Amino acid sequence: MGDKIYVTNMDKHTLRTLAIDGTVISTFSDPDLNNPRGVHVTPGGQVLVCGYASNTIIQVDSQGKNKLATLATQKDGVTRPCSVFFSFSTDSVLVGIEQNVIVFKET
Template identity: 50%
Template sequence: MLLCFAVDRCVVSPTGDKLYIINRLQHKLLTLARDGTLVATLTFPAVESPQDVHVTPACQVLLICGMQILQIDSEGRSKLATLVTDRDGVYFPLSVCFSSTTSSIIVGMLMNNNIMVFRVK
C-alpha cells in the first residue's frame, strides 16, 4: 500500500518497529509499522499543530504541540500526559529530545537562544 502525505519530521522507534511522522499542514501525528502500514493517526487542533517528535530509549513518544510537550502512547493513538507547558517558561518550542544520562527533557525554542532542561522523576 502506498501512503501519500507531507513529512515535516519523522523518527524511528528504538526497536525499529514504528515510524512516527508529523504532518504540520494537516495537524497530524502518523504512526506507521515497519512495513509502511498505517497504525494510527492522531489529529490536533490547528492552533496546536505538532512541531517535533522524539522517542526515548524506553519507547516513550514526546511531541511538541503548540506551547506544550506531550507524552503520546507508543501506538500514537492518544495523549497520555502534558509534561511541560508555557507556564514552565517554554515559548514557541521547536525541538525536543530526552537524555537518558541525565533523565531530562531538553527543549529548544524559536526566537530564543535558550535551551530549557526539565528533570524527569
C-alpha cells in the first residue's frame, strides 16, 4: 500500500499507474472510462476512478491493468462524476457530481 501513484489523463481517456520513482507500471483504458477525473485508493487497495463523460465509477486492480467492476452508471444517478471516495467508517462510496454528492451504501 502506498507504493503506487495513479494519474488520470482526461484527453487520452486513460489511467496511468506509476511506481514511486515515476516509472510507468501500466496505462489503462476502457470504454467505461471516458474523460476520467477523480481517482481514489481505498484502505483495502481498491482503485476507484470516475469516468466524467461516460457517467461511470469503475474499479480497477491495484496494478491499474484490468477493470474489476463498473460500480455505478448514469442509471444510478451518476452524471459527470468529478470525485470519488470510499468511507471505511460508513462502508459507503461518495461520488461528487457537479454541485452534489451521491452516497452509495452496500446493503
